[in-house]
Amino acid sequence: MLSIIGILFYLGFVVLMIASAWKINTKANQPGWACLIPIYSAIVTLEIIGKPWWWILLIIFLPGINLIWLIWMVNLLSKSFGKGTGFTFGLIFLPFIFYPILGLGSATYQGPAGLK
Secondary structure, rough: OOOHHHHHHHHHHHHHHHHHHHHHHHHHHOOOHHHHHHHHHHHHHHHHOOOOEEEEHHHHHHHHHHHHHHHHHHHHHHHHHHOOOHHHHHHHHHHHHHHHHHOOOOOOOOOOHHHH
């Protein structure tokens, strides 16, 4: 019985995170379904934050340094929706709370923060 509850909790968590990513994409005028395809999802995120597509190669092929790029991407995503550095820390350390706030909340897409 306990494992069924755990499975249902996990599935609810997965649905919440997919719905959040879907809404983040649609708020940024990108296709929502893109969050379901791994590499394409990263490319769409790069478009949202205003960085070139070839950044995906840096993220994939540079071990260690890719962590810095991923943190930078999360920071630029936060800035693209008008949020600050504190929100970036929330996205990194409590993603199950802050991604739904970003996607399902009242945050609006301000434009790619990477072009400033």
